[in-house]
Amino acid sequence: MKFDLLEPATIGEATALLSARADARILAGGQSLLLMIRSGLVRPATLVSLNAVGGLAEITAGPTDGLSIGALATHANILASPLVRERAPLLAMAVERIGSTPVRNFGTLGGNLCHNEMGGDPPPALLALGAEAECAGPRGRRRIPLADFFTDYFSTALAADEILTGIAIPRQPAGSRALYLKHAMRPGDLAIVGVAALLEMDGGVCRRARLALGGVGPVAFRAYEAEKLLGGARLDEGAIDAAAEAAAAMCDPIDDAHAPAEYRKKMARVFVRRALRRAAAGEER
Amino acid sequence: MKRIVRLCVNEEEVELAIEPSTLLLDVLREQMGLTGARRGCESSYCGACTVLLDERTAHSCTLLAALVAGRKITTVEGLARGAALDPLQQAFIERNGFQCGYCTPGMILAARALLLQNPDPSEAEVRRALDGNLCRCTGYQKIVESIMEGAKHYRREKK
């Protein structure tokens, strides 16, 4: 393991370094990247740490009751934030399920999203929350809807010289019910399937639903087909089954050390059904 | 190229020349002789290399030494006060919270991080706080007992 380590003081300097050095990678908490380097999966010549860039770990209230989370906020920061608990409890539910205590202490939200490993917990939660990725690059800043952010296994829409600086989570509609469910062999393992559901309910009728799945395809995704079926529907068993069916049809998993593909797909259906049932019933655990 | 960093380990400041890619575990073991941080899986799963960074549980195999300069690092060697063991260390001995001992420094440090924040944890909270530390010998029962015992002393000290 051998690389150079640079610690720019501003985002501008950081993106300039990325532009200048094609073999550089951004280092956030290092909980995933250092392991990948250690095992020889990637061999960057330069790591650009964002450690010295101020303000990137902040969790702040957004302009319209939303929320903004700096890319370097650790999972522990998120779990300790009353703001997250109040405005995006769904994210806390997912982050709580990540890895182990040290990983939550030093792993960052930005690092997790950019690493984009199949079965990570935050992506489905943030997709259901309708979050956007705030990015900075030499051509300026831009926002990428999270649904467009994840492009393939371990890949994102960030350009080579772009940096994820934070996540913007819009205000959640009043009365919305959210739930994250995870299926894994051990609590902190990558998810065989992770399901985030966010329902705007009006009595027994679902006005609008956002449903996102992780672990069951190259990237976490919004199950739009299922959402369409749920919008305006009374959430009885039939509607829930139909939505679960539609969500499962969108899955495209692979076999890996954690579970075979076929099983993942089957479980997607089961867990979507459970998440919808429980969210509709108002359970938030 | 090597660089000079100032590390604060067990309340002592040291200046060391390290490569930018050097892991904290390697600095502790190879340069400072603090071998209580054990070399285990080196991929942040087993917890044998656990240290405290600003009193939080950290896997030193997954932290770059250069990036923890100036932060407070505690290894197991820094727990005893002279000849007096920390009450957690004492509890691990009394309750047989170890067998081969390889995971023990990490277990004790992870438990300490918990007890500093919450000296009156439930067993479930203990289990959650130690979810980054594997032990193959004990089946964990006596580790949990040791921590519950050690917690009594932390509560007393806090009063």
Place this chain on the structure above:
Amino acid sequence: MNRKEKSFKVVGAPVPRADGDGKVSGGTRYAADVELPGALWGKILRSPYPHARIVRVDASRAVRVPGVRAVVTGEDAKSCYIGKQIRDMPVLCWDVARFIGDRVAAVAADTREAAEEAVDSIDVEYEQLPAVFDPLEAMKPGAPLLHANVAAYGGAPKDTLATDFQNGLTRLAWKKGDVESGFRAADLVIEHTFRIPARHQGYLEPHASVVAIEDGGRIQVWMSAKNPFGVRSQFAYAIGVPEESIRINAVNVGGEFGGKGDGIDLPIAYLLARKAGRPVKIVMTYAEELTAGNPAHPTIVTVKSGVMRDGRIVARRLRAVHASGAYGALKSKASLATGHYVGVPYRVENSEFEFLQIYTNTVPGGYYRSPGAIATVFALESHTDLIARELAMDAAEFRLKNLIGDGEEDAVGHRLTDVRFREVFKAALDAAGWKKPKPARVGRGVALTARHISGGDTGVVLTAERDGKFVVLSPTIDQGSGTHTILRQLVAERMRVSVDQVTVVVGDTDTTTKDSGVRASRVTYVAGHAVVQACDTLRKNFLNQAARLLECAPGDVEYGDGKFWLAQEPAQQVSHNRVLAQLDGRRSVTVYEDYPYPDGVSYFCAQVAEVEVDPETGAVRVRRIVSAHDVGTIINPIGHQGQIDGSTVMGFGQGVMEELVIENGRVLNSNLGEYKLPSIKDIPNLDTVLLESAGGVGPLNAKPIGEFANNCPPAAIANAVADAVGARLFSLPVTAEKIYAALAKQGR
């Protein structure tokens, strides 16, 4: 706990371990902690192919890497083999590599980084050869051949070679009665096949080897090994030096569970040290541990039983085929000691048991806490439940019907005494509430195991120091089980002093008597007896001398609390120190003994698992495991309980999550995120029942405990899953997706 009050003072007390101070404060030294001046980091280049001819090795780029001090290849160790018994494993491959991970070359450099870089710079040209991974395939005529002439290897166990099969290594077999006529007489004949995957021992300390060559040629070694003398002799053979020129120094071992009995990397460290003229340290990465360690063998077990309608087992044939992996070097006798448990605990008049080791192009298998027992017990005890079901009998009733009693012969012909199988089994059932109603989707399963233990040589030097203390110089490595505390307690008890007065010093191969290592649950038996024997001799020396001073017969002397007195006249005293002062050479006693294999006793453990299955996902939650043990005198109750807890959880892990996934010879899960070990959050409730009885071959009627509770959980869990939802698994681990698939199949 029902430990009866005895006259013991120290034995039976929960004495804290003396090694605690070092272990809780970081001072305990393991092999990787050994720092020698000028030491280099060694790193091994491993074969990326499961079977390949090595055409050319070019290290010219590697030697130019800054900091590199030595590079060695197979050419430096041509025809050098290593092994516990059969020496079929090249120190470094020079012609053929036989598994992904086989050692091909090695580098020593100033830093670990330089060593890693240099290893990556060695260019090897391979010619790939056809490979075979499944032992059943490997046995077929015409399968790719791994070893042309097994019998020609040094140490080949001539009596057990299985060269009648393609790729055959060894066969262990036991036979009793006439199995075919047994099957013919049976009302029902049932056969099942089970598959058990490779599993890693999961110790947290990776193998570490440090070698330094002194000016006079003496070789100093520090290594994570449980059997320094065995490692010394392997190493000496491999490099062709006399054993006496090697000193294996004592270090602590960070868990081993069977996996640390081989000095495989020592010859490489030695070659590097010789070439570089500096000490060399090789520490395996955990990825190397998982891909190229010495895991438990993938095993296929077929078992066929003939039973009568009334539930009697009348005939049984079992064949287990182990994938040996590329070599037989990492198991003594090139086989697993399955003879310890395959014949117990059931009565079978007509039986045949056969265990085959077959070479495959996979990581070579080694020993693992009760080697082979997980596979055997999972197969036998799952099969036992299946038979009971076929007979429409309760699984426990069926077992009770067939358990052997005192004085009976087991299925391989050992006549056993002090048999308490029935009582212990019933105690487990009672504690688990076997017949109590249970909620839907909750199931209970039981499994039983019994085993013999091993004997062998060991020794001890016991010395009475002038300060009144006793020092035990022991060759026995304490790999974590607390052996040294047990030895201290025995000495304290015997010499009537407090346990603080007794110190155990671990000797090395220069300073202690020979010893065949920590294995087969023998340590308390052999090391315990050696120390008691030493105490008895030393006590006799003391009493004789005290009698001289007191002018009486030795039989009239009483002792304790640091003094000796005349039994009839307690005021007539003489101090310990005064007696000691006159003992001279007799204050130190050396014992070296070869203790016999106690084949007439078999110890027993019954476990009940209670599980809850989610039929929609197949997820299984183990709610509780009850373990009942047949125990003798418990020397240290907290250490004893620690062994039960730890082994139960290890068995639990192997039951529900552990598997080295090997595809085309490649281990796919090469980190501890993907090779899953139980974490503190996964643990079920554990309950223990101890039934004390006679029959302990250890000192003061002690019985073994370390290798029992790990064997049954997989079978008990599988049986409980079948009880809960009717899904029967024929392979380990018992995972959600397998249960789900089994349920789906039933649904069709």
